[in-house]
Amino acid sequence: MSNIGSKFKLEEPKQTRVKKFANAFGSFYRQNFAYRIYWGRSSLYRSFIHFSIISITVLITLGGISSRLTANSNRSNTIVADSITSGNIDLLEQGGSVQSILLATTTSNFEIERYTVREGDTYASIADAFGVTPESIKLSNANTISYYDATPPVGKQIRIPELNGVLIDINEGDTLDKIMNYITAGNRLDIIEINNLKEPEYALTPGSVILVPDGLFPPPPPPTPSIIYSAPPPPAPIPAPSEAVFQGVQFVDPLSNCPGYGYSRGFSSWHNGVDLPKSGGCPIRASAAGTVEFAGWSSGGEGFMVRIDHGNGVKTLYFHGDGQMWVTPGQQVYAGQDIMYMGCTGFCTGTHLHFSMKYNGVWINPAPYVPYARPY
Numbered sequence: 543m544s545n546i547g548s549k550f551k552l553e554e555p556k557q558t559r560v561k562k563f564a565n566a567f568g569s570f571y572r573q574n575f576a577y578r579i580y581w582g583r584s585s586l587y588r589s590f591i592h593f594s595i596i597s598i599t600v601l602i603t604l605g606g607i608s609s610r611l612t613a614n615s616n617r618s619n620t621i622v623a624d625s626i627t628s629g630n631i632d633l634l635e636q637g638g639s640v641q642s643i644l645l646a647t648t649t650s651n652f653e654i655e656r657y658t659v660r661e662g663d664t665y666a667s668i669a670d671a672f673g674v675t676p677e678s679i680k681l682s683n684a685n686t687i688s689y690y691d692a693t694p695p696v697g698k699q700i701r702i703p704e705l706n707g708v709l710i711d712i713n714e715g716d717t718l719d720k721i722m723n724y725i726t727a728g729n730r731l732d733i734i735e736i737n738n739l740k741e742p743e744y745a746l747t748p749g750s751v752i753l754v755p756d757g758l759f760p761p762p763p764p765p766t767p768s769i770i771y772s773a774p775p776p777p778a779p780i781p782a783p784s785e786a787v788f789q790g791v792q793f794v795d796p797l798s799n800c801p802g803y804g805y806s807r808g809f810s811s812w813h814n815g816v817d818l819p820k821s822g823g824c825p826i827r828a829s830a831a832g833t834v835e836f837a838g839w840s841s842g843g844e845g846f847m848v849r850i851d852h853g854n855g856v857k858t859l860y861f862h863g864d865g866q867m868w869v870t871p872g873q874q875v876y877a878g879q880d881i882m883y884m885g886c887t888g889f890c891t892g893t894h895l896h897f898s899m900k901y902n903g904v905w906i907n908p909a910p911y912v913p914y915a916r917p918y
């Protein structure tokens with residue numbers, strides 16, 4: 543009883559203070575309003591106009607915020623995080639002690655979102671929904687998913703940093719200096735700040751996860767190609783129209799053994815070749831006789847690629863192979879010889895051949911010379 547009484551008493555002066563303030567404000571307002579009506583009509587009108595403008599501004603701002611919130615919630619209907627946790631929370635999953643969990647969860651200044659990949663998701667669509675780069679997502683999950691898969695594995699839960707950057711798992715013996723040596727982008731002070739690392743040694747807790755804002759680290763080594771020399775697929779007739787000639791080089795369709803392949807993109811100032819898709823892939827052939835200049839992994843987004851020198855300054859390039867290569871550098875090939883199997887490695891969103899052509903080192907449009915199937 544006495545407790546309740548004292549509580550009530552404690553609140554009484556508070557209410558009185560609020561009332562007093564309200565009264566004082568009210569009388570101040572009334573006095574000012576009356577004064578202005580009487581003495582300063584024009585200034586009252588001015589105030590009214592100012593008030594209106596400010597009100598409209600506030601309404602527009604609120605409207606903008608609310609429509610953005612609506613847009614966000616719409617977006618959430620398609621791709622939304624399973625959970626959002628404070629950074630370093632991985633300790634929970636790895637069974638850290640209560641003390642280490644508390645230590646970890648209270649020392650992070652960022653959040654990790656988790657998302658289970660669904661059918662049809664791409665790295666680009668997930669990255670877009672969470673406002674980070676696809677590379678951020680790929681690298682942040684490099685320990686658990688294959689960096690070189692074209693699409694994220696359906697059903698797998700991935701982690702996404704709150705900001706653009708990479709999440710790095712901290713192992714026993716890791717130090718900030720080691721991390722600085724490992725990363726190829728990212729700033730030391732940013733790392734200290736967002737991970738709340740403590741002076742003087744900025745120690746890292748084994749089992750925790752740190753965020754390197756705007757960070758990058760070298761991707762894992764690419765899978766080794768399975769090179770097959772013995773059993774290329776059976777040859778098929780190769781059409782060679784007489785007009786398929788450029789600088790004396792006779793061209794054939796590089797997908798002459800790929801019935802029903804499609805055409806998804808042509809040559810332009812931002813796309814240095816043509817994209818010829820085929821679900822499940824098929825063997826790719828040399829589009830003209832020449833010498834294989836390169837056959838292997840190319841890290842600029844080409845994936846597994848072959849480059850053939852046809853002489854007279856003419857070269858053709860074939861990107862995104864699946865890793866089965868039937869030629870090696872230095873090898874002579876004939877027009878229509880199988881060189882590698884179509885895939886979707888490198889920067890790729892669906893199995894296709896990206897076919898490019900160079901003349902004296904400059905990308906040129908292969909459409910007038912190379913008889914691949916196209917919609918015109």
Ligand SMILES: [Zn+2]
Pocket residue numbers: 807813815816817896897
């Ligand atoms: Zn392409």
